[in-house]
Amino acid sequence: MKVTIDGHEIEVEPGTTILQAARMIGGESVPPAMCYYSKLKGSGGKCRCCLVEVSKGSDANPTPMPKLMASCVTGVMDGMEVKSISSPRVQEARKSVTEFLLINHPLDCPVCDQAGECDLQNLSFNHGKSETRFIEEKRTFEPENIGENIQLHMNRCILCYRCVMTADQLTDGRVHGVVNRGDHSQISTCISKAIDNEFSGNMIDVCPVGALTDKTFRFKSRVWFNKPFNAHRDCDKCCGKTTVWMFGNEIQRVTARKDEYHEVEEFICNSCRFDHKDVNDWVIEGPRKFEKFSVINQNNYTRKLDKVTIETEKQILLGRDQDRKKISMVEVPLKNTENSKS
Known part of the structure; x- marks a missing residue:
């Protein structure tokens, strides 16, 4: 089946999602993804960063989808046409999602070990605002020790569930998960157990932010x-x-x-x-x-x-020249103090 994303047509296998098809095309058409992870079954559909506009449903039913769709969980239909980077609606939606993700996120990039390779940092750079509109108190959590090798910063967590899925699918016994509900949800070991299994360190690699970092590399x-x-x-x-x-x-x-x-x-x-x-x-x-x-x-x-070529209008150049003359005062004669004294 064929799908067109931002004017680029590609042929894919049945069952392919829009995000997977976009990654096959590559470039700026690829939507950002904070929760989807191709190596983890069941991931995706949570962060809403990968929203796209489906301007044509398929050849069989060309009706556009009225709402923006999460590309990581929306399957491709034959003849589907999708707008990603080319849609103003999508750009505004990604800005809004980014703003929501940053509401409770601390501005501690200068001391965060994830800085420089942080997906949220990249998302904020591309779609974020220069200042926040959030004036309420940020949600915070008490520090929790989850083991000798992994540092948990729950204040930075965006609840993507990647670490939970990694523990479920790579290890024999998961001892951590998401506890509580709503705004109080947090990653915890549930019964205050340390995370200790042979593949637990992979949770650091899959974390898109600085919520889980390597203690052996901390502040080095x-x-x-x-x-x-x-x-x-x-x-x-x-x-x-x-x-x-x-x-x-x-x-x-x-x-x-x-x-x-x-x-x-x-x-x-x-x-x-x-x-x-x-x-x-x-x-x-x-x-x-x-x-x-x-x-x-x-x-x-x-x-x-x-x-970089800078094109400047003649009026602007004229104004700058007038300002220069005023500042340098080249047309104002200096008083002859010696003649005035005599």
Whole structure:
């Protein structure tokens, strides 16, 4: 079946969602996603960041869908036409969703270890406002210790459920989840148990914000000061393929390899993630290439910039010239103090 997104036509298999089709096309037409994760079954449909406008339902029923649709859970129909970046309605909706996500989110990017690779930070940069309209008191939670390797900052959580699904689908026994309801919902270990299983560290990788971070990397460095390298080791628990983040000759943290949509390619075990920080433990393959625009992209600061042409109207130039004369006072003669004294 065929679908057209922002004027780009592509043929996809039945059962493909609009978001998946957009990712096949690539570019600016790809909607942002804060809760959907292709490696996790049942994810999506919660954050509403990926809303799109379906201007034509299908060839069989060309009636436009009256409401904006969540692209991560809406299946493609043959002949469907979708507007993403080209729709003003979609742009306004994404701005509104971003504003709601930031209502209770603390402005602590300067001290957050996720800064520089945060999906919410990127979303806010593209669709957020420069100031908030929220004047009420922000919702806050008491700190909770969930283990020796994972730091929980519940105040930053956007309740995407990714960490819960990761624990459900990768581990034998999940000991944490979402408790309470509505505005009081929070991630907790329910019975004050520490999260301790061999693949729990993957919750850090799937978290789109700084709610779950690596305690072994806490406040050590900013991510853009580290150099990421692909590396591997023989491991009997996982694939052993990782990205090691180095500062000089020191490995400061280890993460799973991620694709251009910041999704894990293959999940790794806690032993690879937390216990092997020695360079000799790894076979370094080479520098990691990041497809997605980010401050940690290689050659980010050496990329050639296009020349900017500034077109100015004649009246503006004339006004500036008049202001310059007034400021410099070139037409005002100086008084001859010596002649006046004589």
